[in-house]
Amino acid sequence: MKKLQIAALILLAVAGLFFCLLGSGALSWMQSGLIGFLSPISQSGHIVKSSLGSIGKDLLTLDQLETECGRLDAENRRLRAENNGLRDLLEENNHLRQVLGYREHSSFLLVPATILSHDSGVWWNTVKINRGTKDGIATDMPVITDRGLIGKTTTVSENISEVLLITDENCKVAAKVEGTKEQGICAGPRIGNGDLQLTFLSKLADLQPGQKVYTAGVSGGVFPSGIALGTVKKFHPRELDGEATLEPAADLDNLEEVFIVTGGK
Amino acid sequence: MRILFLILLLCLLPVAVVIQDLLPALPPSQERIQLLPVLFCFGALALPFIPALFFALATALIQGLVLLQFQSGHAEGGLAPAILFFFGWAIVLQISGEVTHGLRWELHALGSFLVTITMLGGEFLMICAKRGGLPVDMTLLTRLAVPSGVSLLLAPLLYLLLRSLVPISSEGTLTKNPAPFDL
Numbered sequence: 001m002k003k004l005q006i007a008a009l010i011l012l013a014v015a016g017l018f019f020c021l022l023g024s025g026a027l028s029w030m031q032s033g034l035i036g037f038l039s040p041i042s043q044s045g046h047i048v049k050s051s052l053g054s055i056g057k058d059l060l061t062l063d064q065l066e067t068e069c070g071r072l073d074a075e076n077r078r079l080r081a082e083n084n085g086l087r088d089l090l091e092e093n094n095h096l097r098q099v100l101g102y103r104e105h106s107s108f109l110l111v112p113a114t115i116l117s118h119d120s121g122v123w124w125n126t127v128k129i130n131r132g133t134k135d136g137i138a139t140d141m142p143v144i145t146d147r148g149l150i151g152k153t154t155t156v157s158e159n160i161s162e163v164l165l166i167t168d169e170n171c172k173v174a175a176k177v178e179g180t181k182e183q184g185i186c187a188g189p190r191i192g193n194g195d196l197q198l199t200f201l202s203k204l205a206d207l208q209p210g211q212k213v214y215t216a217g218v219s220g221g222v223f224p225s226g227i228a229l230g231t232v233k234k235f236h237p238r239e240l241d242g243e244a245t246l247e248p249a250a251d252l253d254n255l256e257e258v259f260i261v262t263g264g265k
Numbered sequence: 266m267r268i269l270f271l272i273l274l275l276c277l278l279p280v281a282v283v284i285q286d287l288l289p290a291l292p293p294s295q296e297r298i299q300l301l302p303v304l305f306c307f308g309a310l311a312l313p314f315i316p317a318l319f320f321a322l323a324t325a326l327i328q329g330l331v332l333l334q335f336q337s338g339h340a341e342g343g344l345a346p347a348i349l350f351f352f353g354w355a356i357v358l359q360i361s362g363e364v365t366h367g368l369r370w371e372l373h374a375l376g377s378f379l380v381t382i383t384m385l386g387g388e389f390l391m392i393c394a395k396r397g398g399l400p401v402d403m404t405l406l407t408r409l410a411v412p413s414g415v416s417l418l419l420a421p422l423l424y425l426l427l428r429s430l431v432p433i434s435s436e437g438t439l440t441k442n443p444a445p446f447d448l
Contacts, residue, residue, distance in 0.1 A: 008319075012319060019344045020345035022344065027330070028335055031330045031335075038282065045287045049287050117287050120282075122299075191402065191408060
C-alpha cells in the first residue's frame, strides 16, 4: 500500500471518529445546515412534482372551468359571510368570558406553510415545510390544519423546517377526552399504521367509538389546549391503565397546506 | 475520470435524498422507497477502495443527519452507527467485487437489497434499544421487505443509468484481475 493511501485511510478514520464524537449541539447545527443546503433542491422538486400533478387538473374544458369558477365564487361569498358572523361570535364570546371572569381565550397567530415532502425514513414520521427562521419559526411550535393538530417543528433552517407528526412515537401530546375527565398521553405506535395511541387512561374509562379527543394543554408544554387530535376508534383496558386507539383528526397522508402556531393573539 | 465519477456520485447523494422524499409512498401500508442505499452500493462497488470509503463516509453523514431526531434539544443517537454501518458495507462490497471479478449488475442488485434491509433493520433495532421493547409483527416485516424489494428492482435501472453517464472500468477496485465493466 502506498504512503498516500495509508495517509488517506488515517484521515478517513480520524474524520469518522470526529463525526462519531459530535455532541447534540453540533449535530443540530449540521442537520439544520444540511436541510438548508437541500432546500433549493427540495423546493424545485416540489414545484416539479406539483406541476406534474396538476397536468391532469389543467385538462378541463372551458365549461368545467366556468362551473368550477362559479362554484368557488359562491363558496367564497358564503365563507365571507360566515367569517363575518364568526367574528361577531368571537367578540361576543370573548366579552362573555371576561364577564364570567375566565381568562381571555384568544385565537392563535398562524403562519401558513406548504408541505414540501414526506421524509422517507421508515421508522420516523416527519415532513418538511417551506417556512423557516426567516418567517419567525422556531423549534417546538405546534403545527395544525383546519381539522386538527398534525405535529410540532423540530429542526428549523432559514427556509425549511422539519415537522414531527403526531403519528411518530416521539411526538407525545397530553390529551383529554371530550365529555369525560379522562386525560392521557397521545403518540403514534412504533410501527405506525396511521393511528394514534392514547395511553395512561383509567382502566375503568368508559370511552365509546366516535368520542373526540383534544389537546389538554399542560402548562409549559408545546401544544395549547383544545386542538382536535382525533376520535376514539376503540378502547381496551391494560394491566395498569387503559389504552385507546384514535383516528387522527387531520388527514396526515394527504397534507398540503398547514399552519404553524407562532403564538397567541 | 475516477475523481469526476466520485464527484458525480457525491452530487447525486443529496439529489437521491430529495427524490426519495418526494416520491409517493407505496400502497397499501405507505412504504417508502429508499434510493440512497442503491446509490451507495453502486459507489462502493465501482470506486477504488479509498474513494469508496470516502463515499461511504459521505453517505453515512447524509443518512445519519437526515434521520437524526431531536427531543428537547438532545439528539436521539448520533452519527456513529451510520458511519460504522456504511464503512462496514463498503468494505464488504469491495471484497465481494474482488471475489466476483469486478462490478456486476447482479451484485449491485443483491447488495442494494441487503444494504437496504440491514439498514432498516438496524435503524429499528437502534430505536428499540433506546426506547425499550421489541414489537415484532407482520407490519414490521412488510416495512423491511417492501423497501428492500423495491431497491432490488431499482438497482439495475440505476446501474444502467450511471454506467451510461460514466463508462468507468473496475480496475480501480480491489480486484487484481478485473473483469470488464459488463452486464
